[in-house]
Amino acid sequence: MPAHHLEKINIAKLKVACSTCTLRELCLPIGLNAVDLDRVDSIINRRQRYKSGQHVYRTGDLFQFLYAIRLGSFKTYELNKDGREQVSGFHMAGELIGLDAISSDMHVCSAVALEDGEICEIPFVKLESLSREIPTLQRQFHRFMSREITSDHRLMMLLGTLTAEERLATFLSNLSERLQARGFSPRTIHLTMSREEIGNYLGLKLETVSRMFSKFQEEGLVEVDRRELKIKDTEALKRIAECNKP
Amino acid sequence: MPAHHLEKINIAKLKVACSTCTLRELCLPIGLNAVDLDRVDSIINRRQRYKSGQHVYRTGDLFQFLYAIRLGSFKTYELNKDGREQVSGFHMAGELIGLDAISSDMHVCSAVALEDGEICEIPFVKLESLSREIPTLQRQFHRFMSREITSDHRLMMLLGTLTAEERLATFLSNLSERLQARGFSPRTIHLTMSREEIGNYLGLKLETVSRMFSKFQEEGLVEVDRRELKIKDTEALKRIAECNKP
DNA sequence: CGCTATCTTGAGTAGCGTCAAGTCATGTGG
DNA sequence: CCACATGACTTGACGCTACTCAAGATAGCG
Numbered sequence: 001m002p003a004h005h006l007e008k009i010n011i012a013k014l015k016v017a018c019s020t021c022t023l024r025e026l027c028l029p030i031g032l033n034a035v036d037l038d039r040v041d042s043i044i045n046r047r048q049r050y051k052s053g054q055h056v057y058r059t060g061d062l063f064q065f066l067y068a069i070r071l072g073s074f075k076t077y078e079l080n081k082d083g084r085e086q087v088s089g090f091h092m093a094g095e096l097i098g099l100d101a102i103s104s105d106m107h108v109c110s111a112v113a114l115e116d117g118e119i120c121e122i123p124f125v126k127l128e129s130l131s132r133e134i135p136t137l138q139r140q141f142h143r144f145m146s147r148e149i150t151s152d153h154r155l156m157m158l159l160g161t162l163t164a165e166e167r168l169a170t171f172l173s174n175l176s177e178r179l180q181a182r183g184f185s186p187r188t189i190h191l192t193m194s195r196e197e198i199g200n201y202l203g204l205k206l207e208t209v210s211r212m213f214s215k216f217q218e219e220g221l222v223e224v225d226r227r228e229l230k231i232k233d234t235e236a237l238k239r240i241a242e243c244n245k246p
Numbered sequence: 247m248p249a250h251h252l253e254k255i256n257i258a259k260l261k262v263a264c265s266t267c268t269l270r271e272l273c274l275p276i277g278l279n280a281v282d283l284d285r286v287d288s289i290i291n292r293r294q295r296y297k298s299g300q301h302v303y304r305t306g307d308l309f310q311f312l313y314a315i316r317l318g319s320f321k322t323y324e325l326n327k328d329g330r331e332q333v334s335g336f337h338m339a340g341e342l343i344g345l346d347a348i349s350s351d352m353h354v355c356s357a358v359a360l361e362d363g364e365i366c367e368i369p370f371v372k373l374e375s376l377s378r379e380i381p382t383l384q385r386q387f388h389r390f391m392s393r394e395i396t397s398d399h400r401l402m403m404l405l406g407t408l409t410a411e412e413r414l415a416t417f418l419s420n421l422s423e424r425l426q427a428r429g430f431s432p433r434t435i436h437l438t439m440s441r442e443e444i445g446n447y448l449g450l451k452l453e454t455v456s457r458m459f460s461k462f463q464e465e466g467l468v469e470v471d472r473r474e475l476k477i478k479d480t481e482a483l484k485r486i487a488e489c490n491k492p
Numbered sequence: 493c494g495c496t497a498t499c500t501t502g503a504g505t506a507g508c509g510t511c512a513a514g515t516c517a518t519g520t521g522g
Numbered sequence: 523c524c525a526c527a528t529g530a531c532t533t534g535a536c537g538c539t540a541c542t543c544a545a546g547a548t549a550g551c552g
Contacts, residue, residue: 059492078399082489084407088399100399102392108492109399128385132378139374145391146348152398153324153334153346153355159405160449161330164540195499203406208540210500226499226549243328246305246354410508441531451509456532472517472531 016046026094026182027068028122028140036134043130045121050074056097056111056119063101065121069093072117073192077200078109087201089151090114090175090193093182096122096144114192158244159203167202168212169240172222176231186234191227262292272340272428273314274368274386282380289376290314291367302343302357302365309347311367315339318363319438323446324355333447335397336360336421336439339428342368342390360438404490405449413448414458415486418468422477432480437473 018029018041029040047070050056056067056074069091076097077087088109091097101107102124131138158167172189180186191198195213196206204212216222221237223230231237264275264287275286293316296302302313302320315337322343323333334355337343347353348370377384404413418435426432437444441459442452450458462468467483469476477483 078403080403080489081491086403086406088402100392100395103389103396108396143349146346149346149394150349150354155402156334157324157326157332160332243326245327
């Protein structure tokens with residue numbers, strides 16, 4: 001085999017290995033040593049591409065994989081019998097989705113790409129078996145599940161007790177923080193979801209979301225033009241959102 | 247040691263061992279064989295008693311244990327900065343609470359007894375270590391965490407999309423089912439929580455909860471007298487609650 | 493260029509919240 | 523034993539927030 005060919009393969013492999021992934025400090029294998037990282041590497045189906053609008057899984061699908069987001073943004077949602085939608089989360093790079101399916105071996109919500117993106121598939125049975133051998137991985141996985149529960153509780157607090165204004169401010173603050181943590185601008189945000197989807201997340205109608213955006217704009221907190229958002233007064237936004245904290 | 251003394255000890259031990267616990271088919275060690283069951287037994291601090299109103303843990307407490315409820319009912323709740331309360335769940339025998347604390351090593355919500363009850367404390371570090379050796383236990387634990395996520399998503403759907411009437415019907419149907427699963431009457435229910443606590447769970451004010459109870463009573467769905475509840479028309483109640491299902 | 497999807501804005505309304513008064517059961521002290 | 527206080531609940535009147543319905547604006551797309 002010629003040398004340049006070998007090199008190509010290595011580059012291709014490197015590009016997608018956990019060890020060289022820019023997300024490794026955000027993703028499941030946080031804190032693993034090189035050897036253990038390789039073992040995790042070996043069970044992952046790396047870099048499945050998703051087009052905007054494409055589903056990762058749907059309610060009722062057999063559960064086999066957890067999905068670690070590498071690139072792009074995704075929403076997870078449930079529909080009730082009447083077709084009402086509740087968005088349970090907007091997810092971005094480094095987050096793990098599909099955790100709700102473990103208990104019933106079937107996905108109980110759906111996940112869809114809001115823009116083009118990439119996902120690493122993690123075979124759950126293999127992850128469980130590996131996490132029996134690597135305590136750090138086990139602990140990390142438990143933290144991820146627990147974090148999901150914590151963030152669900154935050155959303156409950158929002159849905160159960162906050163006003164429309166407080167809900168939107170909380171949503172924007174949270175989005176800004178998470179983008180910042182991933183190296184994006186916390187001020188200039190491209191919204192990958194529609195007003196209706198934001199509403200279905202916050203327990204509001206799309207008209208109410210739109211009105212609140214306009215109100216925040218009038219008050220000089222943000223500038224919105226369709227899906228382009230500029231946060232002009234982070235502090236004021238945070239102050240309104242503060243009420244969702246303990 | 248005299249025989250009668252020995253017998254006494256055995257009885258005392260039997261009364262609190264997982265292997266003889268009436269909840270073993272509902273609780274964490276579902277499906278374990280006798281040997282593994284004993285190993286789980288050995289790490290558990292059994293039967294801590296709680297008086298009505300007593301806290302199991304509070305926001306900010308160091309996380310050390312998961313808590314398996316043996317007897318009684320408990321609520322888990324969070325307070326936000328303004329003192330608004332969101333109840334994240336009413337929990338009863340066989341349920342595991344404290345799962346939200348894993349990610350931060352601190353409890354992020356509080357748990358309080360709604361009536362006198364008993365709880366088994368499970369040291370989390372020991373549970374993790376044991377679950378590395380007992381795959382069935384590991385799987386079971388993951389199922390419990392995942393079930394928590396699923397039920398949180400149900401509550402989100404309720405809070406985000408349902409009317410007051412639908413919320414209360416869903417609450418009552420769910421309560422009835424869970425009591426039935428534990429061998430209690432699904433029709434004659436003693437409510438261990440106040441109207442305000444129900445409201446803080448359902449995202450409603452206590453007056454609205456009270457009005458909805460009265461409405462259900464007028465319509466012949468239930469009979470309520472303070473905290474004693476009789477379900478007169480299970481089917482009608484289920485029909486109203488149905489909308490919270492996928 | 494017109495069609496469609498998405499978003500904004502207005503007017504009117506319904507549902508739930510707020511405030512307040514009253515009931516009832518239980519507990520307390522004289 | 524009664525007078526009174528207290529906490530939990532119910533009910534009514536009224537108000538406000540967010541919803542509904544509708545019309546119009548704008549960008550993207552075939």
